[in-house]
Amino acid sequence: MERQIITKRKRVSSLKEKKNLKAVFxxxxxxxxxxxxxxxxxxxxxxxxxxxxxxxxxxHEVDMALALSAQEFAWSRFLQHNLLSSPHEDPSYSSMILERSSHKQDSKDEGAEIKKKLKELQKLLPGGEEMNMEDMLSEVGSYIVCLELQMIVLKSLVQDNIS
Incomplete structure (x- = not known):
């Protein structure tokens, strides 16, 4: 009985922390x-x-703010390292990724297609190529959430400056 109460308390606090995650970020x-x-x-x-x-x-500063705001995630540490080692990202890199993802190769083997997509996903996630698949997949969710929150904050800043 006592063990169940402790478990319930942990669940409540972890749910509360998740609700505050967006505000903290x-x-x-x-x-x-x-x-x-x-x-x-x-x-x-x-x-x-x-x-x-x-x-x-x-x-560079927008990306660095993203990395510094989510330091509890592995992708954030990789992003910060990449930004510090090269002050400005090569803009052609993003366009190369977009071009590759728009070309579809005919593949009979569905497993090969999934592996190909996972490799592309690894390239998109900062540090993804250095993570195993399990770690990379667990990090992708937090990366997407932080990108969405980043967009919300940036839109808010732009609207404040326009008004």
Missing amino acids: ARRYASHLVPALKKINMNKCSSQINSKSFEQTVK
Whole structure:
């Protein structure tokens, strides 16, 4: 009986933590991103920066804020490492992934097609290629949720600046 009560308490607290996860992420994300964007804006005003360099710098800071806001996940640590090792991501990388995913190869073996899709998914998840399939699949969900939350925060910031 006592064991059941403890189990129930754990469930309640873990559900409460999941509800607060979105709010915590949004707060962390905004606290990392807003100061970085202000700094970029100040630097832009004081010097002449070309538009492509400005876009790359903003993208870098948006991605870094994502990585810093979800440090409890493995993909976040890989993303942060990648961002720190190369200050600006090659923009052609994203377009290469999109091109590859749009081409469908005829495959008779469904298992081979699934393996191919999993390999593509590994490439999309920061650090996915260095994880085993089980770990990678468990990380994908948190990555997608954080990307969705990132979009919500970014939309909110844009709407606040337009108003």
